[in-house]
Every structure is written in C-alpha cells, then in structure tokens.
Amino acid sequence: MTPESHAPTGTDASRTGPPPGCPAHGLGPGGLHRLHESEDLGALYEQLRDEHGPVAPVLLHDDVPMWIVLGHAENLHMVRSPSQFCRDSRIWNPLKEGLVKPDHPLMPHIAWQPIASHAEGDEHKRLRGAVMGAISTIDFRSLRRYINRSTQAIVNRFCEKGEADLVSQFTEHLPMAVMCEILGMPDAYNDRLVEAARDALKGTETAIASHSYVMDALSRLTARRRAQPEEDLASYLITHPARLSDDEVREHLRLVLFAAYEATTNLLSNVLLTVLIDPRFRAQLNGGQMTVPEAVEQSLWNEPPFSTVFAYFAKQETELGGQRIRRGDGLLFAPLPANVDPRVRPDLSASMQGNRSHLAFGGGPHECPGQDIGRSIADVGVDALLMRLPDVELDCGEEELRWTASIASRHLVSLPVQFLPKPQQDVTETPNHNHVPAQRSDWQIGSVQPRLQPAPAAPQPQPQPQPAPAHPHPQSPVAEPVRRKGVWPRFLRWWRGY
Ligand code: HEM
Numbered sequence: 052m053t054p055e056s057h058a059p060t061g062t063d064a065s066r067t068g069p070p071p072g073c074p075a076h077g078l079g080p081g082g083l084h085r086l087h088e089s090e091d092l093g094a095l096y097e098q099l100r101d102e103h104g105p106v107a108p109v110l111l112h113d114d115v116p117m118w119i120v121l122g123h124a125e126n127l128h129m130v131r132s133p134s135q136f137c138r139d140s141r142i143w144n145p146l147k148e149g150l151v152k153p154d155h156p157l158m159p160h161i162a163w164q165p166i167a168s169h170a171e172g173d174e175h176k177r178l179r180g181a182v183m184g185a186i187s188t189i190d191f192r193s194l195r196r197y198i199n200r201s202t203q204a205i206v207n208r209f210c211e212k213g214e215a216d217l218v219s220q221f222t223e224h225l226p227m228a229v230m231c232e233i234l235g236m237p238d239a240y241n242d243r244l245v246e247a248a249r250d251a252l253k254g255t256e257t258a259i260a261s262h263s264y265v266m267d268a269l270s271r272l273t274a275r276r277r278a279q280p281e282e283d284l285a286s287y288l289i290t291h292p293a294r295l296s297d298d299e300v301r302e303h304l305r306l307v308l309f310a311a312y313e314a315t316t317n318l319l320s321n322v323l324l325t326v327l328i329d330p331r332f333r334a335q336l337n338g339g340q341m342t343v344p345e346a347v348e349q350s351l352w353n354e355p356p357f358s359t360v361f362a363y364f365a366k367q368e369t370e371l372g373g374q375r376i377r378r379g380d381g382l383l384f385a386p387l388p389a390n391v392d393p394r395v396r397p398d399l400s401a402s403m404q405g406n407r408s409h410l411a412f413g414g415g416p417h418e419c420p421g422q423d424i425g426r427s428i429a430d431v432g433v434d435a436l437l438m439r440l441p442d443v444e445l446d447c448g449e450e451e452l453r454w455t456a457s458i459a460s461r462h463l464v465s466l467p468v469q470f471l472p473k474p475q476q477d478v479t480e481t482p483n484h485n486h487v488p489a490q491r492s493d494w495q496i497g498s499v500q501p502r503l504q505p506a507p508a509a510p511q512p513q514p515q516p517q518p519a520p521a522h523p524h525p526q527s528p529v530a531e532p533v534r535r536k537g538v539w540p541r542f543l544r545w546w547r548g549y
Contacts, residue, residue, distance in 0.1 A: 077089055077095075079110040079114045080110070080114055081108075083108055083109055083110045083116070084098075084099065084109050084110065085109070085110045085111075085112075085114070086109050086110065086111060086117075086119070086458050087111060087112050087156075087457075087458060092358065092387070092456060092458070092461075093387065093388075093391075096119070096121055096385070096387065096388035097388075099119065099121060100121045100122075100388065100392075103374075104121075104122075104372055104373050104374075105120070105121050105122025105124070105125045105372035105373070105392070106118055106119070106120050106121065106122065106125055106371050106372030106373065106374045106376075106382075107119050107121060108374075109383075111155075111157060111458070112155060112156050112157065113150070113151070113152060113155060115145045115150055115151055115155070116145060116380075116381075117362070117381050117382070117383055118371075118374065118376065118380060118381065118382040118383065119359070119382070119383045119385055119388070120371070120372065120382050120383065120384060120385050120389070121372075121385060121388040121389065121392065122372050122388075122389065122392050122394070123389040123390070123392040123394065123395045123410065124392075124394070124395075125371055125372040125389075126384055126385060126386070126389040126410055126414075127389075127410065127414055127415075128371065129363050129371065129382060129384065130363070130384060130413055130414045130415035130416075130417065130418070131414055131415040132415075133171065133172075133415065133416055134366070135365065135366055135367060135369050136363040136364065136365060136366065136382065137171045137363065137364055137366055138168060138169050138170070138171065138362075138363060138364070138417060139163060139169055139170075139171055139364060140161050140162070140163045140169065140362070140364065140381075141163050142364050142366065142378075142379050143161075143362075143364050143379060143380075143381045144377070144379035144380065144381075145381070146161065147379065156254070157361060157458075159254070160361040160362070160459070161361065161362075164302065165178075165298075165299065165302065166178065166299075166302050166303060166306050167179040167182055167303065167306065167417075168306060168417065175416060175417075177293045178293065178295070178299065178303065179416075179417075179420065180291070180293055181288050181291040181293040181295050181303070182288070182303055182306075182307065182420055183420050184287060184291050184293075185284045185287035185288045185291065186284070186420055186421060186424070188282070188284075188287050189233065189284075189424070191423065191427060194229075194233070194424070194427055195427055195430075195431045197229065197232055198225070198229055198427060198428055198431040198432055198435070199431055199435045200478055201225055201228040201229055201232075201432075202225060202431070202432050202435035202436055202439075203435065203439070203476050203478045204228075204478045205220070205221055205224050205225055205228065206221070206435075206436060206439045206440070206476070207475040207476060207478065208220065209221075210439060210440065210472065210473040210474070210475060210476075211472050211473065211474065211475065212472060213469060213470060213471060213472040214446060214467070214468065214469045214470070215467075215468055216465045216466060216467050216468075217320070217323055217436075217465075217466040217467075217468055218316075218320050218462075218463055218464065218465045218466045219465065221319070221323075221432075221436065222316050222319035222320045222323065222466070223245050223249060223316050224245055225315075225319060225428060225432045226311055226312050226315035226316050226319065226428055227240055227244060227245050227248060227312055228240045229424075229428055230307070230308055230311045230312060231244070233283065233284050233424070234269075234272065234283060234284050234285050234304055234307070234308065235272055235276060235281060235283025235284060235285040235286060236268060236271075236272045236285075239268045239272075243264070244264070244265065244268065246261070247261040247262075247264040247265050248261070248265055248308070248309065248312050248313075249261075251265060251309075252309065252312075252313055265305070265308065265309075266301070266305065269301050269304045269305055269308070270301055272285050272304065273285060273289070273297050273300045273301045273304065274297070276289050277289055277297060277300075284304075284307070285300065285304060288300050288303060288304070307421065310419075310421065311421055311424065311425065313356070313460070314356035314357060314425060315356070315424075315425045315428050315429065316356075316462075317354075317356035317357075317460060317461075317462055317463075318347070318350065318351070318356045318425060318428075318429045319428065319429050319432055319433065320462070320463040320466060321350040321353075321354045321356070321463070322343070322346050322347050322350045322429050322433050323433060323436070323466060324350075324452070324463060324466060325346045325349060325350050326341075326343070326346050326433060326437070327443070327444065327445045327466075327468070328445065328449055329341060329346070329349075331402075332346060343429075343430055343433050343434045343437075344426075344430050345404055346433070347426060347429045347430055347433075348403065348404070348406075348407060348409075349402070349403060349404075351390075351409050351411040351412075352390050352396075352403045352406075352409045352411070353390070353391075353399075354387075354461065355386035355387055355390055355409065355410065355411035356411065356425075356460060357386060357411070357459060357460050358385065358386065358387035358456075358458070358459060358460050358461055359383045359384065359385040359386070359387065359458055359459055360383070360384040360385075360386070360413065360459070361383060361458075361459065362381045362382060362383055362384065363381070363382045363383075363384055364379065364380070364381050364382070365377065365378055365379060365380045365382070366378065383458075384410075384413065386409070386410040386411050386413070387461075389410045390409045390410060390411070395408070412425075439473060439476065440468075440470040440473060442470050442471055443468050443469075443470040444468060444469060444470070445466075445467070445468060446467040446468050446469040447467050452464075452465075452466070453465065
C-alpha cells in the first residue's frame, strides 16, 4: 500500500530477472509483480487484492509502472469519473518521460489515435455520436435472422464430418461474417479476412501485412460509400452530421471490426464451453435450467472477453481504493478481477441470473456501444448451432482444453467437439418461422457418451452439397450482383421471397 514505491521513474532496465520457477520470478523493481510474466493472471489478481486491496501497483513490459484496478466499485468509479480519469495516453507520465519505448509490445494499445476510445469531452461526443447513430439504425430482428443464416452457412462447412474445432471453424467466423454484413462489405468475408484479423491481433511478424489487408478492405468500402451511400454502418458513419473525414470513418470501421471480432469470438467460445460443460444446461438430466442468454450473461461475468482494457489516466492527483494516484499515472480497467470482487460476489458458484452489473462492456462515457450486437451474435449463434447439432459434445477432457492468455484477454485455443454427422441445410431457401430458433432450455448437451458413430446416410435437402460459401448472403452465397441493395431491404426481399 505504498504508492511511493510505484514511482514512474523507479525502474532499472539493466536488472535481469530470476529464472522461471524461482519464488522471486515475476517480481520487478520494488518487489512489484510483472503482469506479463505471470502464468496465471487470475490467481495473481487475487494475490494482489490480498496484498494491496482494490487497487494495486504492478509493472508492464520493460518495467513500466501501472496501477491495476481490481475492485468492482473502484473500476466503476474510474470509468464514470471523466473529470478525474481519461483515456488519453498522451498525459501518461512513463510515456512523457520516455520510459515507454516505441517498440513496446503494448504500443498498439498505448499510442494515442483520433478515435472515440481515446477521445474525451466534445470530441468524444462527436466521434461516439456518429458510431452510436450508425448502430442505432440496425434492425435487430433482421440482424438476428442474418446471424441465424450465417450460422447455418458456417455449420454447413463441417456438419457432415461429425467433428469440428468450434474455435477455428465457428467462433472465429460468425462474428466476422456478421460484422462484414453490418459494415456493408459482406463480399469481403472469407477465410483470408478471418485469418488476417486473427494474425493482426496476435502481433506476429506478419501482423503488419495482415493489418494492411483488413485496412485495404475498409478503405475500399469507405471510398465506395462516400461515392454512393447505401444502408449500412459505413454509409451511416459517412452521412452522420458529425461529418467524419474519410480517415475517421476508416479508423472507426477498424475499431468496430476489431473490437467486435475479438470480443465476440471470445464470448462465443466461452458460451459454447459453458453450454457443453455446465450441468445447469443439462435440464433434462438434473432438473436445472439455464437458457442460452443466461449462459451468455454468466460467461460475461466469469470470463469477460477483455480481461483488462488499456487504459485510463489520472487527470489530477486523486485517491482510488486507498491508493494515492498521481496526475499522469496509468490505470488498467480490469473487468476480470472486478467481476469476481468478493464484495459483489461472495460466492462465485452462485448464479448471477438476471444480474447484468458485470463490467464486461465497461461503463461510463466509453461503455461499449456494440454490446447488443455482441449479445445477439452469441445468443442466436449458439442457439442456432445447438439446433443444428443437438447432440454436440466435447471431444476431449475439460482439463485438456488449452487457453492462451495475455494481459488483455484469455482465449480458448480450440474447442474440439463431436456429433453425429448431419446433412447440409439449404441456406438459400425461403425460410418459414421455424428458421429463427426459439429459445430452448432442454439441449441434450455434455453427457459423456462413447464416441459417436456416423448416422446412416440421411436424405439430403439439397441435391449437391455446397462448397464452403464465400459469404453467407441470403440471396446468393457465392456471387453478388454488382449493384447491391441496402442490407435491410435485402433482408425484407429474402424474407418475403420476392
Ligand atoms: C462481446 C462483445 C463485446 C465486448 C465484451 C466489448 C467490450 C468493450 C469494452 C470493455 C469496451 C471499453 C469500454 C471502456 O473503455 O470503458 C468497448 C468499447 C467499444 N466497443 Fe465493444 N465489446 C463488444 C462488442 C462490440 C461490438 C459488436 C461493437 C461494434 C459493433 C463494439 C464497439 C465498441 C466501440 C466503438 C468501443 C469504443 C467506445 C468509446 O470509447 O466510446 N464492441 N467494448
């Protein structure tokens, strides 16, 4: 509890750390924990909570000092107090003092950009207003139908095999397919785009090229819609009274695409894991009940898609959680430890049904404006997948599942499942009301059974199995007419069948 030990200049770059396995491993100058060296961040956050209370001093790469906000109330106070804390990294002391090198691994998060996430005050209102205005034009009923149809098209790619890795074959695809449609570039959705987004976010040596691939697609979309607006998010951003420049439009399309892709992929994976292993989902086995939306909310509590968000910065000297925070100090907003704060969840096994006060979507002026889209993709996507594969079950022991974690998030590496092979479903036929799956609570999930045998050849609803569609567009899964109508008229046309 000694803020002085957290002096921004109190680092010693020449120090070499002890080897892994040594009790001092993971400790830096001043005995502070290096977050990036931890092998179990969840456990470290609890240790920090015990040692320091709801706000703890830690170190990032290169021993850059930072606070991590662990308490639910303290996180909420920080994000809701724009007069005390902002998202503008240009006031961050370690950056101003040259402690943060240009090649710092967190630089993509650190570098200030002229986007809503980093903006404050009137500028934030202008940029966020355009994003919110564009999102408000979305018809969620039609969106849910589109998510359902996209799920069908993606499941068609593996349903005949009787096994799949739901991360690489489903959860990484559905958000991208849906976001491409929402943005106004359904033709851009393909395996390459998913791969590029994944690679750009991982920060591998090909990340820059992958990032350029995504940005090129967004630049082309911006130019097309500037010339000829349609009914999609890109057009509404362009025509919004906030008068965004082309650069601002492109940067906000990027923000939306990456935020939505990464977070919703994580959410989908976590929800699928929950429904596969949580006994409350096996209603018919034990009389318990958990619907898909409840599984989504439970997962947002237990495994928020962003464990921490970089970062908030103190605009003035202040106090938070018993710590003296100096002007220019940086603080990690941290939904993961906040959501398990014993002051709000004394019993972690207790159901959080009906309680949406988790911090997975942030709060205050920067609260996620896309949360209803994220929730819809998870609700409808999981429901529709279970409708197609009601006998799906985990194809490995729960303890064999591998996770990869960074300070920002924790991902399931893969989610192997098995099921009886199913025929493809025609995603081009005019649907009846049954195509939008009703919420179900009686999925037969997760019971441990012997390896499934392939079903006898089932009658195919289509004469020819379709190759993996380039995108799951309602009218034509392969080729798109040159002149495309707006997304909502297209939904209506598809819905009515003319
Ligand atoms: C499960 C899915 C999602 C999760 C968990 C999530 C979470 C978050 C979080 C934690 C923040 C930061 C809040 C803060 O700084 O206090 C954020 C910001 C943001 N999110 Fe999401 N998000 C999700 C999906 C989406 C989607 C689908 C979109 C767009 C359609 C979106 C667009 C944005 C934007 C534009 C911001 C910046 C808002 C601002 O700074 O004013 N997100 N999101």
